Amino acid sequence: MTQLSVNINKVATLRNARGGNVPDLLQVARDCERFGAQGITVHPRPDERHIRYRDVYELREIVTTEFNIEGNPSPEFMRLVEQVRPHQVTLVPDAPDALTSDAGWDVAAHRDFLSDILAALHEWGIRSSIFVGTDLENLDEAARLGTQRVELYTEPYARLYPEDRAAAVAPFARAAVHATSLGLGLNAGHDLSLENLRYFSEQLPQLAEVSIGHALISDALYLGLEETIRRYRACLVR
Template sequence: MTNLSVNINKIATLRNARGENVPDLLKVAADCEAFGADGITVHPRPDERHIRRDDVYRLRPLVKTEFNIEGYPSPEFMELVMQVKPEQVTLVPDAPDALTSSAGWNVGQHMEFLTSIVDRLREGGIRSSIFVGTDIENVQLAARTGADRIELYTKPYADLYPENPEAAVAPFVEAAHAAFSAGLGVNAGHDLSLVNLAYFHRNIPRLSEVSIGHALICDALYLGLEKTIREYKECLV
């Protein structure tokens, strides 16, 4: 069964809007796990506009499932993850002021850099995942860095899904097969939702993990967090 990692960035955004501790990020993370989430994802950015460095340190001893930290591997980010030692680090190519992740790595252009980062994570006992699109050559190059997994950037799938589900998922199926053939595990994330997740999972049944934040938190406003997590998990059976 594919694991569901809940990205709690949006909870931090809501908390920061008032400058207090409501909602309580740590309690929400614990509740997500109690309601069935298989992991917690955070994406700390340099401006700390949602997840703060202090949040990451405070979450580490509380997360009992899998802790996944996403981010651009700047010196400051690497210092943080090497101290915190999450189970997984997902490397994304975001600029410091990026609103959200909007593309995967061009691995060939950054091969030496990514290989050095992956090596450092492995030495720290941390699983590495590289955020990529569906270009087959790029996926194969990701394997050459020594990474453990890739995370497929699924916004193109989500955008095309309402019009043509088969065409939307086809390049992701090919990319996943290329990754499996190269010895990589496959994660996925970005704009996956209750509308499109089950179909994506049926077509890529060996998917290791999906990381979902924005859509899941929005659904929770209507359904409640416990029911929402349960419904997302049902999409992954």
């Protein structure tokens, strides 16, 4: 079964809108796990507009499932993960002012930089994952660098899914087969939802983990968090 990691950035966005501690981010993380989430994901950005660095330290103390930290590996970010030692770090090429992740790494163009980052993560005993698109040569480069996993950027799939789901998933299915043949573990994330997740999971049996935040937290406003997590997990059962 593919694991579900809940990205709680949007909960922090809501909290930060008014100050204080409502909603309580730590309690939401506990509840996500209690309701069946198999991981918690956060993506701290330099401006701390949602997840704050302090949140990451506090979450590390209470998360009992897999803790995944996403982000652009700036020196400040790397100091954070060295101290926190999450189970997984997902490297994302976000500009500091990016609204949301909108592309994967060009691995060859950043080979030396990523190689140094991966070496540090491996030394610290943290599983590494590189955020990438579906280009097969790019996956070859990622494998040569020694990352343990890649995370497929799925916004192109989500955008095309309503028009032609088979065409939408085809490059991802090819990438999944290729990544697995290279010995890479496979994650996915960005704009996956209750509408498109089941089909994606069915077509990519190699999928180890999905990280979902915006759609899941939005659905929870209508369905409640427990029912929402139940439905997302049901989409991942094969």
